[in-house]
Amino acid sequence: xxxxxxxxxxxxxxxxxxxxxxxxxxxxxxxxxxxxxxxxxxxxxxxxxxxxxxxxxxxxxxxxxxxxxxxxxxxxxxxxxxxxxxxxxxxxxxxxxxxxxxxxxxxxxxxxxxxxxxxxxxxxxxxxxxxxxxxxxxxxxxxxxxxxxxxxxxxxxxxxxxxxxxxxxxxxxxxxxxxxxxxxxxxxxxxxx
Numbered sequence: 001x002x003x004x005x006x007x008x009x010x011x012x013x014x015x016x017x018x019x020x021x022x023x024x025x026x027x028x029x030x031x032x033x034x035x036x037x038x039x040x041x042x043x044x045x046x047x048x049x050x051x052x053x054x055x056x057x058x059x060x061x062x063x064x065x066x067x068x069x070x071x072x073x074x075x076x077x078x079x080x081x082x083x084x085x086x087x088x089x090x091x092x093x094x095x096x097x098x099x100x101x102x103x104x105x106x107x108x109x110x111x112x113x114x115x116x117x118x119x120x121x122x123x124x125x126x127x128x129x130x131x132x133x134x135x136x137x138x139x140x141x142x143x144x145x146x147x148x149x150x151x152x153x154x155x156x157x158x159x160x161x162x163x164x165x166x167x168x169x170x171x172x173x174x175x176x177x178x179x180x181x182x183x184x185x186x187x188x189x190x191x192x193x
Contacts, residue, residue, distance in 0.1 A: 010034050014054075023073075026052065027083065037070035044073040044094075049083035049102065056089060067109055077114075082144070093117075097139040104142055107150035107168060114140045114156045143178065152187075163193060 014032035018024050023040040027050035034056035040046055056069035067089040073079055077094040082102035090106050092098055093113040106112075119125050119134035138157030142148070146160050149168030154160070159175040166172055167183025167190065176182050179193040 035068055037068055039072045041075045043076045045078040046071060046073055048081045051084045053086045095137045099141045101142055101144035103145045105147045107148060109151045110148050112154040114138060
């Protein structure tokens with residue numbers, strides 16, 4: 001009973017948080033369960049379509065354990081999420097652009113980020129003022145009807161074609177064509193659908 005009440009309180013809290021943030025636009029049937037971290041910087045935007053479900057920690061999904069979902073959108077960046085999308089205990093961090101199509105499912109503890117976050121040059125990494133600003137940034141696009149398995153990581157510049165599947169625990173560093181299954185670290189082609 002207490003768990004259900006707690007879930008309902010977070011559900012209402014998230015609705016209020018999404019409604020009050022002018023940098024978030026969302027459609028009908030927004031459902032967010034558990035506490036969600038949202039950080040949207042200047043000239044940044046989050047757009048979510050209809051029928052969106054987000055699970056965040058609180059043992060709602062046992063695969064996600066108690067991991068909180070988080071959206072971080074840096075200056076001038078945006079995240080666009082289509083209709084009928086389900087996310088479970090995920091992290092999306094955009095420095096430029098992340099686009100997620102319709103009918104997409106992201107499994108527990110999936111991480112998607114469009115930047116290296118740090119410079120590859122060790123001299124630039126020595127100073128925080130030159131480190132992050134020199135990390136390579138490339139947009140990410142995830143097509144319609146894609147399923148990404150639990151604990152996968154999608155790296156900068158990746159495009160995942162419609163209806164494709166990423167196996168659990170994969171690290172995707174290259175684009176995936178439509179109707180294919182990829183898996184591993186780094187993710188490789190497994191078979192056509």
